[in-house]
Amino acid sequence: MTNRKKKFGSNNGVWKFFTSVKLTVFVLLILAATSIIGTLIPQNASQAFYLQKYGEVFFSIFKGLNIIDMYHSWWFLMLMGLLAVNIIVCSIDKLQTTWKIIFPDKVSFNLERFNRMESAHRFDCEKEADILEKDCHKLLENTVGAVSVKKSDDGTALFAEKGRWSRLGVYVVHLSILFMLAGAVIGSLLGFKGFVNINEGESTDIIEARKGQHQHISLGFSVRCNDFSVSFYDTGQPKEFKSSLTIIDDGKEILTRDVIVNDPLRYRGISFYQSSYGTASAKNVHLKYTSKDSGMIYEKTLSFKEVLTLPESGGQLILDRFANGYQFRGHTLGEGFVGRIVPLNGPETEIFISVRFPTFDKMRQGKFAFEVDGFDKKYYTGLQVNKDPGVWYVYLGFVLMIVGCWITFFMSHQSSCIHIARRDGEKSRVMVSGFAHRNPQGMKLKIEKLAEKIKDFK
Amino acid sequence: MLLSVVTFVYAFASVLYIGSWTFKKEFMAKLGLGVLIAGFVGNTVGILLRWIESYQMGYGHAPFSNMYESLVFFSWTVAALYIFVEFKYRERIIGVFATPLIFLAIAYASLSPSIGDQITPLIPALKSNWLIGHVITCFLGYAGFAVAFGFSIMYLVKPTGPHTGGLSDRLPSLAMIDELTHQMVMFGFLFLSIGIITGAVWANSAWGTYWSWDPKETWSLITWLIYATLLHLRMMRGWNGKQIAWVSIVGFMAVLFTYFGVNLLPGLHSYA
Numbered sequence: 001m002t003n004r005k006k007k008f009g010s011n012n013g014v015w016k017f018f019t020s021v022k023l024t025v026f027v028l029l030i031l032a033a034t035s036i037i038g039t040l041i042p043q044n045a046s047q048a049f050y051l052q053k054y055g056e057v058f059f060s061i062f063k064g065l066n067i068i069d070m071y072h073s074w075w076f077l078m079l080m081g082l083l084a085v086n087i088i089v090c091s092i093d094k095l096q097t098t099w100k101i102i103f104p105d106k107v108s109f110n111l112e113r114f115n116r117m118e119s120a121h122r123f124d125c126e127k128e129a130d131i132l133e134k135d136c137h138k139l140l141e142n143t144v145g146a147v148s149v150k151k152s153d154d155g156t157a158l159f160a161e162k163g164r165w166s167r168l169g170v171y172v173v174h175l176s177i178l179f180m181l182a183g184a185v186i187g188s189l190l191g192f193k194g195f196v197n198i199n200e201g202e203s204t205d206i207i208e209a210r211k212g213q214h215q216h217i218s219l220g221f222s223v224r225c226n227d228f229s230v231s232f233y234d235t236g237q238p239k240e241f242k243s244s245l246t247i248i249d250d251g252k253e254i255l256t257r258d259v260i261v262n263d264p265l266r267y268r269g270i271s272f273y274q275s276s277y278g279t280a281s282a283k284n285v286h287l288k289y290t291s292k293d294s295g296m297i298y299e300k301t302l303s304f305k306e307v308l309t310l311p312e313s314g315g316q317l318i319l320d321r322f323a324n325g326y327q328f329r330g331h332t333l334g335e336g337f338v339g340r341i342v343p344l345n346g347p348e349t350e351i352f353i354s355v356r357f358p359t360f361d362k363m364r365q366g367k368f369a370f371e372v373d374g375f376d377k378k379y380y381t382g383l384q385v386n387k388d389p390g391v392w393y394v395y396l397g398f399v400l401m402i403v404g405c406w407i408t409f410f411m412s413h414q415s416s417c418i419h420i421a422r423r424d425g426e427k428s429r430v431m432v433s434g435f436a437h438r439n440p441q442g443m444k445l446k447i448e449k450l451a452e453k454i455k456d457f458k
Numbered sequence: 459m460l461l462s463v464v465t466f467v468y469a470f471a472s473v474l475y476i477g478s479w480t481f482k483k484e485f486m487a488k489l490g491l492g493v494l495i496a497g498f499v500g501n502t503v504g505i506l507l508r509w510i511e512s513y514q515m516g517y518g519h520a521p522f523s524n525m526y527e528s529l530v531f532f533s534w535t536v537a538a539l540y541i542f543v544e545f546k547y548r549e550r551i552i553g554v555f556a557t558p559l560i561f562l563a564i565a566y567a568s569l570s571p572s573i574g575d576q577i578t579p580l581i582p583a584l585k586s587n588w589l590i591g592h593v594i595t596c597f598l599g600y601a602g603f604a605v606a607f608g609f610s611i612m613y614l615v616k617p618t619g620p621h622t623g624g625l626s627d628r629l630p631s632l633a634m635i636d637e638l639t640h641q642m643v644m645f646g647f648l649f650l651s652i653g654i655i656t657g658a659v660w661a662n663s664a665w666g667t668y669w670s671w672d673p674k675e676t677w678s679l680i681t682w683l684i685y686a687t688l689l690h691l692r693m694m695r696g697w698n699g700k701q702i703a704w705v706s707i708v709g710f711m712a713v714l715f716t717y718f719g720v721n722l723l724p725g726l727h728s729y730a
Contacts, residue, residue: 021694025687032683032712039673039723071671184669193667233579240582261582262664273666386666394668398655405651409644441547441637 018089027083034079038070084181091174098167101413109150109159113435114417119444120433121451129422132430133158135457136418143450144416155421155429163414167437169407176400183393191388192217198225199280199380203248207385219270219385221249226256228277228379241274243381259383269387276382281322285337285375287353289317289368299373314367315343322378326352333357337372412438416450430454461504461530465568467497468533468561479554487550491541494557498537501564505534508577517579522593525721526575529567531593532717535601536560539645543605547638549630556608588660596653596678600713602646603685607710609639610703636698639706647685654678673723677716684709 017023041062042049050059050068066073114120125132133156140147144160151157194217196207203224209215226244233239246256247267259265264273286301291312302308308317319339326333336354353370354360362369416434423429432451436443474490477483508521521527537560540553567573613635630638657675658668669675688705691697697705 021690024690025695028683028687028690032680032687035676035680035683038671039676039720043671235579237579238582239579240585262586262588262660264663264666271666273664275665384666388667391662391668395659398659401651401655402648405648409648439637439641441634441641445547 015089015093018086019093021090024083024086024090027079027086031079031083034070034076037067041067041070043071044069080181084178087174087177091171095171098171102164102167107148107161109148109157109415109417111150111157111417111419114415114419114433115431117433117435119435119440119447120431121447122429122431123451123455124423125428125430125454125457126426127428127457128426129155129420129428132428132454132457133420136420136454139450139453140416140418144414155419158418158420159415160417161413161415163411163436166407166411167413169404169409169411172400172404173408174404176397176404179397179400180394183390183395183397185390186393187388187390191386191390194385195275195383196223196385197276197278197280197380197382198223200225200228200378203246217385221247221254221268223247223272223383225381228381230277230379241277243274243277243383245272245383269389271386271388273384273386274381275384278380278382279322279324279335279377280380281378282337282375283378285319286373287317287370288373289370291368292365293367310341310368312367313344315341317341317368317370323352326354328352333360336360339370341366412436412443414443414446416447418450418454460500460507461564462568464497464500464504464533465561465564467493467500468537468557468564471497472557472561475551475553475557478551484550487553490553490557491544491550494537494553494560495541497560498534498541501530501534501537505530512577515577517577519580519585520590520593521577522589523580523584524574524578526567526573528593528597529563529573531597532600532604533560533564533567535594535597536563536604539598539601539605539642540608543638543642547634549634549638552609552612552630552635552638554608555611556605559604559608583664586660586664588656588663592653592656592660595649595656599646599648599650599653600717602642602644602649603681603706603710603713606639606642606646606706609635609642610706610710613639613703614700632699636702639702640692643685643688643706643709647682647689650678650682650685654682674716674720677712677720681709681712681716684712 045068047059050062054062062068065075070076127135136158137147137149140158140160145162147158147160149156149158193210194207195210196204198204201224203222205219205222206216207219209217224246226246228241228243230241231239241261243259244256245259245265247254247265249267254267257265259272259274261274264271266272281304283303284301285303286299287308288297288299289310290297291314294312296311298311300308302317302319304319304321306319310317317339319337321338322335323338324335326336326338333352333354334356336352336356338350338352340348340350342348349366351361351364351366351370353372355372355375358371359369361371414434414436417432419431419433421429421431430451432447432454434443434447434450471490471494474486474493478486478490505521508527512519512521522531536556540556540560544550544553567575612630613632616632616635654675657678661670662668684705688702688709691705692702
């Protein structure tokens with residue numbers, strides 16, 4: 001007997017610790033409880049935000065325990081790791097037993113066990129035992145599966161079973177979680193998350209990483225934004241954001257496609273998602289300017305760097321750039337144009353022509369007061385750029401999770417038995433019984449139905 | 459308009475079920491089921507009409523885009539699931555604590571002044587074929603947990619001890635309630651899992667990441683973890699009866715927080 005294979009690792013204390021369901025329950029609940037923290041305390045906000053909202057003391061505690069990015073903190077990852085080890089050890093441990101049940105050396109039925117079932121139905125039947133036996137055989141074969149027959153002195157027992165393999169469902173569920181965790185690890189080690197803003201008409205091959213300050217990632221190819229457009233519903237709510245992107249690899253235009261929210265562009269494992277937009281610049285700026293001396297109103301459509309010669313010997317105006325969020329004495333003035341006035345003699349002055357406040361330039365008390373009467377926007381598109389080679393493992397995990405849960409919850413290893421005993425004369429005594437390794441109520445109803453059908457045999 | 463009528467039909471069904479429980483009259487439960495089915499039909503038609511109306515207004519989206527529509531749909535799924543259970547397990551009166559939930563959800567939708575019932579256009583982030591699948595599976599999950607919650611309450615308040623009369627025998631047995639709670643939790647767990655998964659796949663196609671720890675996601679995971687705990691306690695540690703009933707109630711609290719409470723927290727789901 002010395003050669004007999006010992007149950008793998010079963011005597012090991014560490015192994016025992018990890019096979020305990022108590023540990024599983026503990027880890028699941030701790031994960032649930034700690035997860036709440038991150039929904040109450042905003043994650044990955046600025047240092048100033050935490051200091052202002054929670055104060056010095058709490059901020060240092062948060063920082064020490066990495067609560068400001070708790071889902072990636074060492075202790076949260078450790079809990080996940082613990083769960084993974086728990087799942088692996090438990091599954092290996094239990095699978096040895098389950099495997100023996102699923103693939104036994106010899107499938108045997110225990111009539112006594114069926115007899116003991118509380119849900120067993122017993123009734124008399126007017127039919128002769130032999131004929132009844134044939135009918136029941138067929139019935140059991142159709143509703144359950146292959147029938148094995150056992151004859152004895154006190155009658156004939158018919159057994160059938162199905163769903164032996166459904167006992168494996170729970171292992172599929174556990175495996176699915178391991179796939180998801182593995183996918184997450186692969187994604188965080190080999191992938192990246194970044195973003196990039198591209199002006200219409202321009203291209204880039206470098207993006208900025210989301211994590212870490214100003215860390216640049218080289219794509220290995222270029223992406224150009226040909227055009228960006230935004231449309232609105234009548235109510236003023238945005239309807240669609242759309243960027244037309246072209247991938248340029250090795251100097252060649254590979255593909256051009258529109259990217260909208262919910263429909264990213266993927267190339268060489270890297271995905272580009274529409275995530276924001278803004279006004280980068282403008283063209284065809286329509287200016288209106290009023291002379292302080294004569295009160296005359298002039299109009300002109302200008303481009304950047306184009307020189308506008310002002311009437312009434314006012315010198316020249318040159319528009320330099322579009323500004324988004326121009327600062328003036330501590331106030332942010334929003335969109336507008338920065339230009340300079342070059343008088344016939346004397347120093348030039350920088351001016352700001354606000355879009356939102358048409359009378360803003362009047363306050364300068366210059367020879368002319370400028371205002372913007374409209375312009376064509378030149379947008380930039382804000383793209384999220386991600387690479388996640390682990391996502392397919394996660395997706396495989398998703399499929400296994402659904403399949404495994406379905407098997408575990410709605411299928412079971414069901415054994416049914418019909419026992420027919422010969423009674424005096426034409427009568428027979430019937431016992432119908434069965435059990436399942438899950439959902440006893442459902443099985444009880446099935447046995448009830450089976451009994452009804454036998455009673456209906458004429 | 460039709461949905462307001464449905465609210466009252468559901469109220470009537472709840473009253474009948476509660477009546478059947480208090481007075482131990484089976485015919486009231488029978489009548490309650492009939493009224494419940496009538497309400498369910500009205501509820502279905504109401505949702506379909508709203509869907510059609512959305513197309514007529516030119517928006518053309520499934521009616522799952524705001525709090526009002528989601529509550530109406532929640533009532534619908536709980537009603538559908540409960541009616542299914544009553545037919546499958548042939549147990550009457552068991553809806554005493556489940557049917558009021560159907561009524562409460564739709565009543566909250568119709569009567570709360572903070573919930574607008576206008577049909578509004580979809581924001582770009584919600585424009586996806588995943589919307590319907592994600593919402594339906596999540597709500598089937600919620601419905602499973604809601605019905606399980608109703609059964610758990612019933613388990614805890616059901617008088618034990620000697621039967622006072624022949625009619626109390628008609629009440630479902632404790633073992634039956636316990637088993638049905640378990641069935642509903644498994645149903646809810648499967649669909650919550652699918653709901654989270656469809657949400658993750660959708661998020662990956664819309665935002666480029668399948669999981670971003672936004673509060674709704676995190677709370678759905680918390681809910682999932684609690685019910686996973688329940689299943690392990692039951693299947694591996696042999697918990698049942700009152701113990702499971704309490705865990706199921708705690709789980710449903712997490713469901714409610716995932717559904718309503720998260721809207722108080724900032725995040726990607728702030729529109730729903």
